[in-house]
Amino acid sequence: MTIHCCSNIAFIPNDIWEAITIKVATDSIRSLCSLRMTCKAAHDAGEADIVHRSVSIPPPHATPWWWCLKPEAKRFFDRCMAAGNPELLFREALRELFIRRNENIGIQMLNSATSTGHAAAKYALSMMLMLRTDDNVEKQKGLELYRELDAAGLVAGSNARCFSILTISWPSEVQMPRIEEQHTVCAAPRCSPRGHMPLLYDYRRRAAERNSVHAFGRAAHIPCIQCRADYDLQAFVNLP
Numbered sequence: 206m207t208i209h210c211c212s213n214i215a216f217i218p219n220d221i222w223e224a225i226t227i228k229v230a231t232d233s234i235r236s237l238c239s240l241r242m243t244c245k246a247a248h249d250a251g252e253a254d255i256v257h258r259s260v261s262i263p264p265p266h267a268t269p270w271w272w273c274l275k276p277e278a279k280r281f282f283d284r285c286m287a288a289g290n291p292e293l294l295f296r297e298a299l300r301e302l303f304i305r306r307n308e309n310i311g312i313q314m315l316n317s318a319t320s321t322g323h324a325a326a327k328y329a330l331s332m333m334l335m336l337r338t339d340d341n342v343e344k345q346k347g348l349e350l351y352r353e354l355d356a357a358g359l360v361a362g363s364n365a366r367c368f369s370i371l372t373i374s375w376p377s378e379v380q381m382p383r384i385e386e387q388h389t390v391c392a393a394p395r396c397s398p399r400g401h402m403p404l405l406y407d408y409r410r411r412a413a414e415r416n417s418v419h420a421f422g423r424a425a426h427i428p429c430i431q432c433r434a435d436y437d438l439q440a441f442v443n444l445p
């Protein structure tokens with residue numbers, strides 16, 4: 206689309222251009238670039254921090270490999286990161302947590318991404334908090350986040366998102382946290398599945414290796430939410 210200099214579109218106020226540009230940016234980077242090439246007003250609107258924060262980042266398998274070689278692409282992603290793009294914050298948080306081992310920075314980034322409604326960041330945050338053995342308040346906060354994801358049906362999808370980032374982006378560098386008996390979330394003495402989630406997880410994993418239907422279902426049939434959280438902790442630390 207080419208905008209004629211005398212077209213009425215040239216007189217659209219800046220805030221409307223910004224709103225249009227944000228909408229287009231949430232579709233894809235390509236759509237944003239196409240819009241910014243149409244006229245100066247669209248180009249200028251695309252400079253806003255909120256546009257960089259809102260732009261849709263493609264999954265690793267759909268990202269052209271040559272982007273990492275282009276200085277302008279690196280500058281663009283650096284600006285998105287500085288503007289607080291939740292998807293980039295989420296990915297960088299995984300890198301800080303499981304490659305650089307900077308737990309505090311990683312948790313901080315997950316908190317920022319979670320505050321914008323990023324489900325996979327919320328999932329990773331809930332897992333990291335539930336792995337805490339030194340702070341029961343934080344562990345309970347992790348369980349609360351997990352409960353919200355579970356109620357919204359977002360647990361399995363969020364787990365898959367973490368898997369795709371960790372295995373495609375840095376397949377051999379990731380070191381996940383170790384999980385011990387003291388990490389068990391379910392503390393209900395009368396809960397019958399309590400303590401059996403590692404066995405259930407192993408059963409599902411072996412079934413997956415045989416392409417058996419028993420690989421499916423995770424811990425969805427377990428009524429205790431804390432035991433379901435324990436199952437997901439197993440699934441999380443065994444991601445890559």
Ligand SMILES: [Zn+2]
Pocket residue numbers: 391392393396397398399429430431432
């Ligand atoms: Zn339980």
